[in-house]
Amino acid sequence: MKEIKAIIEAYDCIDRSTTKAALATVVRVEGSSYRRTGARMLVMDDGVWVGGISGGCLEGDALKRARLAIAKSQASLVTYDTTEDDQHQIGVGLGCNGVIDVLLTPLSFEDATNPVEILKSCMNERRQTHILLTVIGLEDDYQGLQAGTMLRYTGPESIAFLDNPSLQAELTHTIEVYAEKGRSRPKAFDLPDGRTLELFIEILPPEIHLVLMGHQYDVLPLARLTKEIGWRTTIVANPQKLMSKLLAVTDAIVTPADFSTILIDEHTAIILMSHDFKTDKYNLPKVLQTAASYVGMLGPKVRSEKILKELSEEGIVISTAESERIHAPVGLDIGAISPEEIALSILAEIRAVFSLRTGEALRLRTTPIHERD
Template identity: 30%
Template structure:
């Protein structure tokens, strides 16, 4: 979603008309969850996707109608519809998509700036009517056309943003609570206009990919990780290896002992962070792994053979690491893809990170019988 918002902001600044199509609901198997967007510019440029390529042609046709003066529309495509087969949506799911022109007052510059600064922000768009809001921690830009509607939307967006969720919320005769859900009103709550549905797109800071050990394996891992939307840090105690020119996709390359860097930046580690220890040297591995396994990082992995792993476990126990902490360690790192070399190893590592973050099994899809795409959930 980030690159779509950034491109939309650039087109808005240049005065180029564009239509944004955004998934608002999904049922069954769907490749993208609520909030996923596709941009259609008047000059023919296309950015992003709302399906696996199934309905994009139909979205472009709907966007052309909007460019011609048509109103915003909410279109639905599903496997049971003749239209779905005509456009190719045969994956077994149903998606509902809001298609509307990006207006000059849409606060995309604010959303884009917050994304660049790593500040959480939500874009709020009504399914009907004009106006939109950008909502961040204690800040609001734009308007839905009235103070009461704005207050209700802000409360809803703050709740969704706090949970890292995108999707629809309703404001009506009931009031919207601070967690973004409807319920009985309280005297302090805002009065809401009836029957309005709002699409909330939440943008959290990029998940961190922390690579300790500027080895040859680290180069494709940093490159692939950046391509998948991570904020990449490469850290190595050896200045000759910690050369930014070797890692053009990394956000930062640091010459420092891994454990010292981790200690100084521990406040940045959260459940979305992935820690990959590639130094393959116990002098560096054990101190940083000891800290990482005690941290809230959602993924901690270490490179090495099974023999190296057994030796590493002995050393970690001697350093005071508990069995519960050791159970979090992904070692040897990565999924078993049967790969060889740095690039294929990096692919297996990122596949495991995604599986852990998204709750995937890591098994071949052909071995299962359920939906290819399970219920959509935010990143962990």
């Protein structure tokens, strides 16, 4: 999400009287790759680019090919195969041993539905998971679609223009499967006339939202690192008790009395870090009533156990499902000592939880790092 926002910002700053641009998007990955599907790079014809599609080995070649696509005003699909032991193959030195398809789409600034404009519309809306369909393979055109076309899927009605019940049903079913798994993948569909329509189906969830409930000095390194990652941060505290430096790294500051006004969804993590036992004990039942998927509490295990014990004695029952959302002590066991290291530990655990990972060392994995078809 941070990359998309950077691309939109750069796009809005382009001098359209002198500069043309294209969007490079990773639409298929087989095997290993530094970046995954959905990685993007905005390329200007003056040689400037924002974002990235690899660890740096493909960007130079993609820049040349993007400028060619701009000159032709035609989208193109480029395949980088790093599995071949060919010294002339771009990217082979990376050693990733994978195949990457990159779609290069020239951007028409006059077109309100060009890919960057569509991404911008997604960012401007209320937090939700967006589903984007991009044509990556199609001979000629079909019902107004052509290579490079991107559209938003908002339900079966949004693809009614295809005027093909069988195709619409198959596409809708595929989208539902991908959305349930949170997967972005390409998929080919047979057209009635024998041609093939290949789409990149992208599931684009909102950025992780971190709600920090506290005002002590350790809020600052956590907010700083969160901003660097590209997540959203809301601090719940008395504004008069917060350091002024927090204003530059926080999206919102909300008083405890206005906690209910915060938009909290399943992509939200809440950290209780007031350093006050009574305050955290008061806040825990309240935050468990929200849709937040992750609730963390600072402090040793004995402290959190005491909070849960006292709540139980007061008749406030924490269900098994609610207990599974509580992470106390918060963070991964990395031997963190300083506030900055503790922040790293906390954010690493949150990322692991939202990715359905354990947080163990990658060298201990017996399967590929990323899920493969």
